[in-house]
Amino acid sequence: MDRLETLDPSKRPHIGIVGAGFAGLRCADILLRYGFRVTILEGRSRIGGRIYQESLPNGHLLDMGANWIHGTEDNPIMDLAKETETSTTDEWAEQAFVFDEGGDLLDPKDAGEYTTMMWEIIKEASEYSRANQHGSEIDPERTLWDFFQEQVPKRISESEKDYEKKRKVVLQMADLWGAFVGSPVHTQSLKFFWLEECIEGENIFVTSSYRKILESVALPALEGAKILLNTVVTSIHGKSTAPLTEKRVRLGIANSDQPLEFDEVVLTTPLGWLKKNLTAFHPRLPERLSQAIQNIGYGCLEKIYISFPEPFWLNPDEEGRTYTGFCQWLSPNYSSETNPNRWTKEVVELASVKEGGHPTLLFYTHGDESRYVTSSLRSMSREKGTEWLIGFFKPYYSRLPGFVEGDESCVPAAVVWTDWLGDDLAGNGSYANFQKGLREGDKDVEVMRLGVPEEGVWMAGEHTAPFLGLGTSTGAYWSGEGVARRVAGKVLGRDV
Incomplete structure (x- = not known):
């Protein structure tokens, strides 16, 4: 050199x-x-x-920016994680935890099939976009949502029992794409969806920050x-x-x-x-x-960490169920006072990882929900903001296995949130x-x-x-x- x-x-x-x-x-x-x-x-x-951490009262560090390493093949950040002995995981539970719009937990087998179908459609959309990247075959106004609407009926035929319900669930799951880019599936360009691809290999969650x-x-x-x-x-x-x-x-x-x-x-x-x-x-x-x-485009992905004295979701409920990994609440219709727009919720629990785990739930928000949450919090004190967020997310985490109303382990001990939308140096987004x-x-x-x-x-x-x-x-x-x-x-x- x-x-x-x-x-x-x-x-x-x-x-x-x-x-x-x-x-x-x-x-x-x-x-x-x-x-x-x-x-x-x-x-x-x-x-x-946008890479920085804040601490919980118990000393655990929380990444307020990047949580993930996208791709493991020839990825210098993955190499640095290994060199610095940074704790990571790609071993999330295979069982799918998905609540339907009424707040009922879907059968794990059905939830797994719906989740697999959603990701297959996303993969197909990426391949379709890449195959047409040098031509004008895809209308610039077409979105990933349009692709979902075309593909779901092809995969769930009218001959299937409860086909309308199944189609509805998969289409509701499509909303989860927003947590990856900070913007809704309804506005995601299909023509340039190939630009959202990442390095080959697994997506790795950084557990120790x-x-x-x-x-x-x-x-x-x-x-x-x-x-x-x-x-x-x-x-x-x-x-x-x-x-x-x-x-x-x-x-x-x-x-x-x-x-x-x-x-x-x-x-x-x-x-x-x-x-x-x-x-x-x-x-x-x-x-x-x-x-x-x-x-x-420029996204607005925000994070809300809700930490508990103990990971109650790892305790079996009356049916012997526990929750690890990801969980989604699809288009909830039971929290109209706090969520009249029925924004889908997604959370990852951080207690079950082998290294760096702690009893915390990490919620992701994007799009209009991010704008609503952050703008609401800016006018509140830290104490009021914590109280408001607990009320906003309780309708969802209270449905997790192991939750018992009034039990001390189920009462949040700390809440930490981001506001990239209010950060001028970050360009008011992410x-x-x-x-x-x-x-x-x-x-x-x-x-x-x-x-x-x-x-x-x-x-x-x-x-x-x-x-x-x-x-x-x-x-x-x-x-x-x-x-x-x-x-x-x-x-x-x-x-x-």
Whole structure:
């Protein structure tokens, strides 16, 4: 690897990186290896971006951002998990726990068949999308929901007993897709559904938190780069706006009259931040790049952790049932006061994992439900918010096996929640996705990935990742590595 460290330190190219998430930290690592001077500007008081943890009173760490490692084959984040002895699991219970719209637990055999059918349809939709990715066969307005409506009748014929009920359950299960991308199945682009694919292999849940992985990714930057925390970038002035004798990129900083100057700048800000700050660029971004930023969707996946003194759901009920793994409550019609829209609920329990387990239920929300929950909580104190969330989710967790009204083990001990929608630095949301109406999704990603090199402005983040890593922590990591090599290549005058 070429190095520049033989140059006078004051003459070594100075690269500014905006954002200290996975993309920014990995970018800094690679640039430091090439010998560049690197400064990271981070608006928060901590590094990690959307990778961070909060603690329960019992000391267990909760990932408020990424929980998962998507894919196990040639995945650097999976490698880091092993190297850092981070606890993970892919051994969820095979038994399906699904409650129907009336709140009754479906027969495990039936629930398993419905769940299998749902995932088969999603897999088929992905294959159908990929097979047509280079043509115009799929109408941009077609959605994953449309595909479900077409496929379910083909798989459940009218000759089957209770076929209408079976079809209804599978279609209700389709709502669960929203927890993967932060947006409803009704708006998921079918044409670009192939862009939602991930690395081959299993999806791995990180049970002991991403903390050690983050520490490993951050170490080179902490040792070799200058990191400016609490430094919010408000404007980006490309090289064409600089005096002819300077040709440097200038960054305006909140609460400062003095801009910071760099030879090149890499923006690893989230897609949502770019959407809301297009006017911060001088000169304006090229029209095609601005269009790409606006075209790609941005999700709103939120998490609510409800922790209990004991995992009551692992205690057998009167019928000998216990609950482990995932559970869903489909389109509930029995909680009209708190959930009149009948939002489907999904939870994963964290008590049964072999390492790092604790008596906590993790609920996922997305779309309009996320917007409703977070906006409601912002006007409340922590105490009132905790009380409100318990009331909102009790109609569901109280149906789990082992729940006994009034039993101390069934009374929540702590509630922790996210509000990415209220986080300006996160771009008021979480993770890129691909919505109906999208016409050139793959090209949009490639345009963002390119950035504006002639202005010294580059872009990275999960929204610019290789296609198999879009919307993932692995993708953010890869994007930082890729953009660093392109920056180094520009300086060295050749591919690196």
